[in-house]
Each structure stands twice: as C-alpha cells, then as structure tokens.
Amino acid sequence: MPIAVISNLNSHRNQRLAGPVRALLETSPEVIHVESRDPSELPALLDALRRQGVSHLAVNGGDGTAQHTLTALLNGAWPDPPTLAVLPGGTTNMTAHDLNGGKLGLLPALRAFLAAARRATPPRLMPETRRIIRVQCDGHDDQYGFCFGLGAIVRGIRYCHERVYQMRLPNELAPGAAMLRAFYGIARREPVFAEGLPVTLRYADGESGAQSEQLDTSFMCISTLRRLFLGMTPFWGSGTGDLAMTIVREKPERLLRTLPALLRGRPTRHLTTGNGYTSRRLDCLQIESDGEYMLDGEVFPVADSPLKLDAVTLPILALATTPGEPSAR
Incomplete structure (x- = not known):
C-alpha cells in the first residue's frame, strides 16, 4: 500500500531542510510527497x-502542524486512519520527541519512517497505540492534540512570540524561557501572568465518579504525552485516566521553591492542594471558562459553550528506536 509524507514548508526546520527532504524522497519514488503552506489545505x-x-x-512539521493534521485527519472521511509518524520539522518539536521515544534529527527521522513503512525494520518498531486529546465544543469541529492549556500557558505563548523568539534561542529553550517567565510572573503576582481565570470543572477519574468544582486558576495543563519540552513531567496525581491534569491556582504558596518539583512531577510537603497545587488523572473533563485555550502551541478563541475533553487512540510509530540512526538534530 502507498506511503506518504506531508510537509509544512513554513515550519522552522523545513525552511532550511526542504531541499534535502525532497532529495531523499526522490530516491523513493513509491512515496507520495505533498507540500503545504496553510492548514486550510490539509483536508483536501x-x-x-x-x-x-x-x-x-508522516507529518513533517512542528507541534502546530501535527495538531492541524491530526484534526483534519480525524475529522475527515478516513474510516481506517493510516499509521502515523511525526517528524521533527518545527522549532520545539515536543510532540515528535515524545512520540518518537527520543530526540531525532529531521532527516534521520525521515529515513526511519521510510524503513518502518516498508517493513524493513525489526518488529520492535511496530506501531504503538497512543492517546490523543479530543476537544469538543458544540457548534465547532472537534480539535485533536496532545497538550491542552489555560491561563499562564496561553499568556506564555504570546510572550514567547512577542519577546522570546526574537532572541533566537535554539529549539526548546525559547518556550522554556517563556514558561519560566510566566511562573516568575505568577510568583510575583504580576497581573499579566498571575491573574486567575475563573473555571468550572466537571470530571470523572475512574475512582471517585463524577465530580465538579469552581476555582480561579493561574495555570492549567492537560496532556497525554509522557514528557513535555525540556523533558518536563509536571504531573503527579493519582487515577487511571488517560488525561494527566495539573492546576496551579491563583496566588499559590511557595511557587518558586516548589517549581523544580512541580516540573518534575515529584510532590513535596509544599506541593499540596492546600497550597494551590492539584494534579490528577482523568477519563474525561468538561471546562467552562472565559479564557482562550491552547492545544499543542496553537491558541484558540474563547469557547461559546463548555469544552469537553476525552482521549482517542491512534497507531503511531516511535522512530527514535530505529537501530543505527544517529540522534543528532
């Protein structure tokens, strides 16, 4: 059966490596290669x-490219979606690094995908079933991705685009710097970062049944990834659900002191609900808020009805497990 690569020519690494990607694919005439410059082209x-x-x-682009492609794919008419791979063609490449089981350069990842798709690699490169967040909102197309955020996450993304990217920090360091700036702003009670977003949550965690609560959150992150950028794992809650959620409420206690433990997902005596920190694993979640939300680095407008989050599955190749491929970027 045919295999294909879809490349976003506007993504960071493709602006530099589009030529070598094309040259590599020209040696594989059985591969269908399509190029895009705008997400609106993806459904067709x-x-x-x-x-x-x-x-x-294979999706060749950054985190946003993967999010747009997943959404177009899973909202489309494909009754049996293809086995997917995500190539690190963007700037941060958080999604690609986690799904691939490690960091891999764009061209080595492409070679690994071609080998895997031809079934020329050992069985340990068989597809793995991975969980994907589905965000539903009445009157809108479902959105799909791996990392959802509210509050300071959205503000941090805007800060990154407006201030940090012009510093030309490499790869993951730019969003890392923006995230640290956001947490510093929360700790210093700077309104642009620290202002709490009122939210109403209704959720099920597989242990306690349906629950609901209202709170003001400065930071909310929900993910199905094992690691976020810079290797962060800011989840430590119990439960068996696919959605890992961490919330930092407005005016948390000892934020700067607890931040290293929070980012590693290692609870301490200060990282408690009473001090403003909550983490749990959920099966599904409904969110009502007046704030914009983020999905894989893409910012979406305020929803006009509650957001409903759950998880779906898709077969995905972990390309960094290919023997003999260098891990250089």
Whole structure:
C-alpha cells in the first residue's frame, strides 16, 4: 500500500531542510510527497491521500502542524486512519520527541519512517497505540492534540512570540524561557501572568465518579504525552485516566521553591492542594471558562459553550528506536 509524507514548508526546520527532504524522497519514488503552506489545505490533501489508499503517513512539521493534521485527519472521511509518524520539522518539536521515544534529527527521522513503512525494520518498531486529546465544543469541529492549556500557558505563548523568539534561542529553550517567565510572573503576582481565570470543572477519574468544582486558576495543563519540552513531567496525581491534569491556582504558596518539583512531577510537603497545587488523572473533563485555550502551541478563541475533553487512540510509530540512526538534530 502507498506511503506518504506531508510537509509544512513554513515550519522552522523545513525552511532550511526542504531541499534535502525532497532529495531523499526522490530516491523513493513509491512515496507520495505533498507540500503545504496553510492548514486550510490539509483536508483536501488528506482526502486525496485517502483515495490513494495510503497506509502510513508522516507529518513533517512542528507541534502546530501535527495538531492541524491530526484534526483534519480525524475529522475527515478516513474510516481506517493510516499509521502515523511525526517528524521533527518545527522549532520545539515536543510532540515528535515524545512520540518518537527520543530526540531525532529531521532527516534521520525521515529515513526511519521510510524503513518502518516498508517493513524493513525489526518488529520492535511496530506501531504503538497512543492517546490523543479530543476537544469538543458544540457548534465547532472537534480539535485533536496532545497538550491542552489555560491561563499562564496561553499568556506564555504570546510572550514567547512577542519577546522570546526574537532572541533566537535554539529549539526548546525559547518556550522554556517563556514558561519560566510566566511562573516568575505568577510568583510575583504580576497581573499579566498571575491573574486567575475563573473555571468550572466537571470530571470523572475512574475512582471517585463524577465530580465538579469552581476555582480561579493561574495555570492549567492537560496532556497525554509522557514528557513535555525540556523533558518536563509536571504531573503527579493519582487515577487511571488517560488525561494527566495539573492546576496551579491563583496566588499559590511557595511557587518558586516548589517549581523544580512541580516540573518534575515529584510532590513535596509544599506541593499540596492546600497550597494551590492539584494534579490528577482523568477519563474525561468538561471546562467552562472565559479564557482562550491552547492545544499543542496553537491558541484558540474563547469557547461559546463548555469544552469537553476525552482521549482517542491512534497507531503511531516511535522512530527514535530505529537501530543505527544517529540522534543528532
């Protein structure tokens, strides 16, 4: 069955490596390579690949490209979605690094995908079932991604685009700097970062049944990834659900002192609900708020009805496990 690569020519690494990517794919004439510059092109491109019977699809772009492609793919008419791979073609590449089981350069990742799709690699490179966040809102298309955020996460993304990227920090350091600035702003009670966002949550965690609460949150992060950028794992809550959620409420206690433990997901005697920190694993969640939300680095407008989050599954290749491939970026 055909295999395909879809490349976002506007993503960071593709601006530099589009030529070498094309040259590599020209040595594999059985591979369908399509290029895009705008997310609005994706539904038609993916539908064309569906009609051609594509069995394996690599997404060549950044976190936002992966989010847009997943959304177009899972909202489309593809009854049996292809096995997916995400190539690190962007700036941060948080999604690619986690799904691939480690950091891998764009061209080595592409070679690994081609080998895996041809079934020329050992069985340990068989697809792995991974969980993907589905965000539903009445009257809107479902959105799909791996990391959802509210509050300071959205403000940190805007700060990153407005102030940090112009510093030309490499790869993950830019969002890392923006995140630290946001947490510093929360700790110093700076309104632009620290102002609490009123939210109403209704959720189920598989242990206590349905629950609800109202709170003012400065930071909310929900993810199905094992590690976020810079290797962060800011989740420590109990439960068996697929959605890992951490909340930092407005005016948390001892934030700067507890921040290293929070980012590593290691609870301390200060990292408690009473001090403003909550973490748990959920099966599903409904959120009512008046704030913008983030999904894989993409900012979405205020929802006009509650957001409903749960998880769906998709087969995904972990490309960094390919033997003999260098891990250089």
